[in-house]
Amino acid sequence: MSEEGQQRAQVETSVFSKLPQRMIEDLYRIGLIDGDRENGSFRPRDVSKDLSLFLPLLSTFTPRLVPAAKENCPLQFCTGILNAGFPDDQQSDTVELAFPAGGQGKTSIDAALGCLGELAERLSLCVLGESDPRLTDRDLLQPQVDFTRLLGLSRGQIARIEAAAFARSATGKSERLDLDTLPARVVTLDRLGVESRIQMPGFGVLFNEYAAFQGQNLSFASSAGCAVWASRQGARERALLELCERDAVDQAWYNRLGITFLPSEVVEASLGSDLSDFLAERSRFTRFFRVATDLNVHVVIAVSFFDRGRSASFGAAADWSTCAACFRAAKEMLQAELSLDLMEHSYQKYSGNSFNPAKLPRQLAYAREGSILADLPIEECEIATGTELATVHSYDSLLESILDRNMEIWEFNATRPDLNIPCVKLMSPDLCSWEPRFGKKRLYNNVVERGLRAKPATEAEFASRPFPF
Structure with missing residues (x-):
């Protein structure tokens, strides 16, 4: 040795x-x-x-x-x-x-x-208390983030946060919420592909880090665009894939368009005969779709459901090849099915006459009351065609396609010193996200620019169809 x-x-x-x-x-x-x-x-x-x-x-x-x-x-x-x-x-x-x-x-x-x-x-992504070396005091001599823009919150969403805080406030005095000036510790973000560095409030990145507003603790942390790997570059690549997966799926879900069936031969080549046969022979229906995107990446969603679109489970993945994205989406869908089974068992008492969606996880509430057939154009989909299905992309080509569109990606080195597991969290003021972030122009305009719809939808339309998975 x-x-x-x-x-x-x-x-x-x-x-x-x-x-x-x-x-x-x-x-x-x-x-x-x-x-x-x-x-x-x-x-x-x-x-x-x-x-x-x-x-x-x-x-x-x-x-x-x-x-x-x-x-x-x-x-x-x-x-x-x-x-x-x-x-x-x-x-x-x-x-x-x-x-x-x-x-x-x-x-x-x-x-x-x-x-x-x-x-x-x-x-x-959890803060290490007061001694967390990733957090520092704000230095106003350094460039500061446009926090609301990076989060993608609309004016209406900010107003609702203000109203909710006022309703819980003991002061009886309404205040305007300025996320950029709230007292907070900050983290450092580096821009991918461009020499630029900014400070950002930690409560927008790390869980259990808060900012006080009208006596309430605010946090906007999310695990979206985060990944760990054996190296920081490996974590960065996987975080970027997830960020672009969320961007494509978010546009498809809220706009109810932009998906096509993956050809059966592509699905079989991606999954192998054993997994393909398993999915075909069981009582659940399973469908695989290519999600349209203008970025150099393949995005696939896998959906399974029973009659009338009930008890839906959902998996999504982005990868360098169609086959890799398809296999990863299938794994995520099957994992979601396991989670749904566990939730059904745990929440048995909230069924029948005692059903109250507010008491249930959103995936379980949707499985019991929602229909994936009503919320995605599954039955009207065409079959995906074109040479792009066989194209193999790379990290460099994906990042180039983002930078060519003048979009920003900001990186936070989330590696915890006590774990020493390379972890990267990526954020973008431009790319869309599963969370309801209705201030992002790309959610409205990109589908129009790609010719998928004639005019942009409205925030009210999007707010009426929250992402349930």
């Missing part, structure tokens, strides 16, 4: 000696570690190289990892949950939050690593 390998093995042995036996049993059952039992305990002998990235997370938070399965499905699944404590501004102690996650893949190891990656992503 090389000197580097010996050092890694020593570190791993030290870490595993501190893990609870339950955690070690989880990793062994999944196949992430191999080893020997001695005197009733487990001694690791071989550790998956990919697992090394997550050792600080495992030793600090000891998440629970549980393999999951769908009957006859050739893919493997993993569900995970960890509990983490965060400072509470209102109390002297901490508040403990539970973080659920899911992963899927061709093997149980792939599924577990995906689950750990999702847990790492969520933890990375």
Whole structure:
């Protein structure tokens, strides 16, 4: 064994000696570690190289990892949950939050690593209290972000935030909300492809970081456009893919257009015969669509449902090739089905006469009351054609297509020092998002520019059709 390998093995042995036996049993059952039992305990002998990235997370938070399965499905699944404590501004102690996650893949190891990656992503976006080195005091001599523009909030949305804060305020005095001047710690953002740096309020990026307004705590943090990977560049590429996936899907959903059926031969080539046969033979209907975009990337959505479009599950993905995007969308859809099954079980008492959508997760409420056939033009879709289906894109070509349109992408290095897992969060004032961000002109104008509709829709139209997944 090389000197580097010996050092890694020593570190791993030290870490595993501190893990609870339950955690070690989880990793062994999944196949992430191999080893020997001695005197009733487990001694690791071989550790998956990919697992090394997550050792600080495992030793600090000891998440629970549980393999999951769908009957006859050739893919493997993993569900995970960890509990983490965060400072509470209102109390002297901490508040403990539970973080659920899911992963899927061709093997149980792939599924577990995906689950750990999702847990790492969520933890990375949580503030580390007052000592978080990613946050600093605002320096007014440095360029500052146009916060409302970057978030994409419309004037109407800002007004509703003001009204809601006033309704809860004890002062009885209405105030105008200026997000750019609220006292707050800031993070640093770097612009992709351009030498530029700005400061941004941390409550727009990190969870559990707030700004006070009329006695209320405001936060606009979101996990959209965030990814972890073994390298910062790898995390950056995957974060950009997610940002562009959300942009295309958001336009298609709110405008109710811009999707075409993927040809069956493309779907079969993407999924392989085992997964294709599984989807074809079950009682759920499954459909795959190409989502139109003017960027150099492939975006695919996968939708499954029962009769009349009920109990819909949804998966979306962007990737460099059509086949890669299709397979990833299928995995996300199947993971959503598992989550929906768990929610149905957990919320059984909220059914029948006691049904109240306000008490349910939005995906479950939509599954019970909504219809995907009514909300997307699935039955009227044409089949996707053209040589672009076979085109293979790259990170450089995607970024170039964004910069050529004078659109901005801002990067926050979200890597937590205690986890040391490379994490990148990307934000754009231009690209659309699943969250209702009705101040983004691209949501209204891009579909018109691409000839998909004659004139832009209105904010009222968009507000009446919230994204349910």
